[in-house]
Amino acid sequence: MEDTRFLSNETSMYADRSSALDRAEFIKKTYLHLALAILGFIVVEALFLNTPIIVKAGMWFVGGFQWLLLLGGFMFVTNMADKWARTSTDKGKQYRALALYVIAEAFIFVPLIYIAMAVTGGGAVVQQAGLLTACLFTGLTAIAFFSNKDFSFLKSFLTVGFIIAFGLIVAGVIFGFDLGLFFSGAMVMLAAGTILYQTSNIIHQYRTDQYVAASLGLFASFMLLFWYILDILMRMSGD
DSSP states (O other): OOHHHHHHHHHHHHHHHHHHHHHHHHHHHHHHHHHHHHHHHHHHHHHHHOHHHHHHHHHHHHSHHHHHHHHHHHHHHHHHHHHHHHHOOHHHHHHHHHHHHHHHHHHHHHHHHHHHHHTTTTHHHHHHHHHHHHHHHHHHHHHHHHHOOOOTHHHHHHHHHHHHHHHHHHHHHHOOOOHHHHHHHHHHHHHHHHHHHHHHHHTTTTTTHHHHHHHHHHHHHHHHHHHHHHHHHHHHHOO
């Protein structure tokens, strides 16, 4: 009886250890894929910015209802890519979804980065925004991992926040007003919340074979944070 109990406890211990090792390997793969996605974004963005026809196309969408058209197309493509990555068991399709997401992000960033470089006279502000984004992302990641807290409760708040934000963006386009620094600051806070939420999901929710989908979610949050930090720095530099 005691031998049976001992064997049962030992089996449970090895199962827990195996589960922990699988989770650790999953986390390592997730952040490796995130790094590759960011690197891919930098390469594709550089190519886009050095292709006049793409820059011209990107700038055509700036302002007015064209921006809503671009934003709607971006949301459609990225939601489709996210669904592919999360629901497909085909690794090839998951990687295509991540690549599609990276390309979509690179295109929608073309006008912002082009304008930022024109307003500030170079790429320094873009580099500063990238560094600040990386530092804040690292800090939020550390908070999620060291606290080991489940931040899934943020989902409802984030959903409401994004609905309000989208409504304000649409209203700004229709009625022609600038949302300003306050809105960009609020969006930085919203992006920070999504990073905590996504990181918590990586620790507690995702299956260990979903590292591509997990990296896509983190990449989306990272890019959202980068967008509004760059917007704030650009506005401050412009002033």
